[in-house]
Amino acid sequence: MKVLVTGIAGALGRLVAARLAEGGHEVIGIDVRPWYHPPEGVRVIQGDIRKRPAEDVFRTQKPEALIHMATVTHLTHRSSDRFRINLGGTQAVFDHCHTYGVQRAIFVGRHTYYGAGADTPLYHGESEPPMAVHTFPELSDLVAADLYAGSALWRFPDIDTAVLRLCYTLGPLRQGTLAAFLRGPRVPTVLGFDPLFQFMHDHDAARAIVLALEKDLRGVFNVCGPPPVPLSVLVRETGRSTLPLPEMLLRPMLGRLGLPRLPKGALEHVKYPIVIDGTAFRKLTGFTPEFDEDATMHAFRDA
């Protein structure tokens, strides 16, 4: 199958591309970032998905499937840019899919969509509304992109669209939201709070995305790996130590004294769990994680 991957130069994008190529697919990638030596079977076009050259790729290459991973998740990125890329980009690629006859589209979203709070349930189902808009307004563009991608299911019924909500990824790539949070030797936590954290190995995440493509998935799916573990266990097993600070102290200290910079809403995600139920995805694809929670944490620690 001829697969177009947007955001291919990202850490997870590269893994997905390599796995697709290994599986005998023809891979074309678009990214504003360069990828100098892609593996055999992978072609990379450097450019912005919202610009004309990207549309030309759809027109001339006629991909059969799209994996859309070109969303900005770094919270330090200027938010007006993020909004334009995450929403404008998603709109553009789905429009092109419709115009140029792409049969399958996969949007790779995040489980942070559901938001965290004292009264949010453990194990979110796909039908739940995005509380993140309320608890963590800085994520609203990602939530909107997720819902917008989902709207392709009724706007473009001829395209098999799958919206994947992936839990945090962790492992040897040391990239992504959770890896950034765990970067330093001392991880700031909110004193008296120890939420469950759900994550999956980088390779399992890439495998799940490829499975979603190969199994003709249609709909919205939570994608998760091994069962969640408390933040304290995560910090310990990744060879870090916790720096528990009272919330009143931690808030003003974020971004200073070597602590990670987090927007205000992110603190809710350090106090309360976001745990998703991935049963539907597992049932339809037969996906089971290869790496359990220990192997995943240790892979991150030892990388």
Place this chain on the structure above:
Amino acid sequence: MIPASLIPLPTDPEVAARVDRIELPWNRHGSDPYGVDKAELAKLYTLLGFFYHRYFDIDVYGAKNVPPHGRAMLVGNHSGGWALDGIMIIASAFFELDPPRLAQGMAEKFIHKLPFFSSFSSRIGQFTGIPEHAVRLLEDERLLLVFPEGARGTAKLFRDRHSLVGFGTGFVRLALQTNTPIVPFAFIGGGEAIPTIANLYRVGRLFGVPYLPVTPYGLPIPLPVSLQILYGAPIVLEGSPHDTDDVIARHVERVRSRIADLMQQGRELRERKRKVGELELG
């Protein structure tokens, strides 16, 4: 309740061995898929064991009415100015049942907003009382603890200690939806343990709790009194969770009157107007 994780309490090895016998899907870190932690449970039950066996004089009747396996809902009255009743029911499900069971309460939202209470409640399986949690736990064949009186129930003053305030209806719809037997129970003596004379709502808000109960001696520290717990035979409701409010209200009334009857029996027992042999637990 003081978070046991903060107290360097030794864990009673007998209690720890009993925790091992709780039938939950433990992983090799000793926690279940909800983050319930065996080590924290062992600390909790060691601490509770002292209050359960020594501090209070607790008598439990009809413990065999609680199913040893599978989903069930413990439904009873609130007694005492704070959740002492819930904590002792959790202790009784652990110490009286064989195999021991973890009773999982539906906690007030404010508990998970308080530092330490949040992390501790999460590790011992006491989650925020939302329908999603209740349904999921029951479908996982767990033992749910429900006080349909809600926070108004703990706010009862000493003079109202034998009363029942209005019941919510959610638990009945939940039982019908998940096909769960309801085990009614009465908790007697909580009002004597924590004789509330007033509730300070504004002061409570300063601490992030709904209210602060006040006793004649000031703080709501429980007195070492005798307590009675009576478990009645399981009630299996029949109907649809989507029935109209008046149909549901009849189910609620059935459970409520059964609990009121158990409370009356427990009170007579406490006042020595009835003998243990004369109890009718169904």
